[in-house]
Amino acid sequence: MKVIGCFFAVVLGLSACTKESDALKAALQTNNSPVTAPIPVQPALKRGVLYSTSGIQVMGVVKIIQQASGLQVQLDSFSVSAGPDLKVYLSQAATPGNHLNLGNLQSNSGTQYYNIPAGTNLSAYPFVLIHCQQYNHLFSYASIQ
Known part of the structure; x- marks a missing residue:
């Protein structure tokens, strides 16, 4: 008796998955899925490649970008x-x-953003540094042009 009950439970479960799958296919075919606008890419005003110092591994690109803020x-x-x-x-x-x-x-990896104080003269600061303040050790630098 338990075997028959288990059999019906499995059949019922599989038919429910098929119905959900059919419903999903139908929803996708109706083309009613929301359309998301692409995130605008801001052109870089300046850019540079990060270089490492002794014993440090680094990779990435530094960009100066203009945001609304x-x-x-x-x-x-x-x-x-x-x-x-x-x-x-x-x-x-x-x-x-x-x-x-x-x-x-913010993190040891991934895309990150840092606000530059208003009124900063970028031509006076041609480098971006990643620096360990506690031990005064430079991890990475980039010349931005």
Whole structure:
């Protein structure tokens, strides 16, 4: 008796999946699925490739982009070795010193955005740095042009 009950449960379950599958096919064929607009890609005002320092692995591209809210640094296709207290700087040189701290590194990988303070003269800061502030160790730099 248990075998017959299990058989009917399996048949009922499979027919329910078929009905859901048929309903899904019908919904897709009616072309009533919502259309999403593509996210606009902002052209880079400046860009540069990230280079690593001794013992650090890094890859990615730095872009300066204009958003409605203002200028931003974008780290694109980005990854860097893990480290403590990593910061993103706009800098006057390929080493920390005269720099503008844009904040903590959000993640060791992925596309990220950092706001540039309004009124910043970009020509005065031709480098983007990833720097460990705690141990004063430069992880990565990019010359942006």
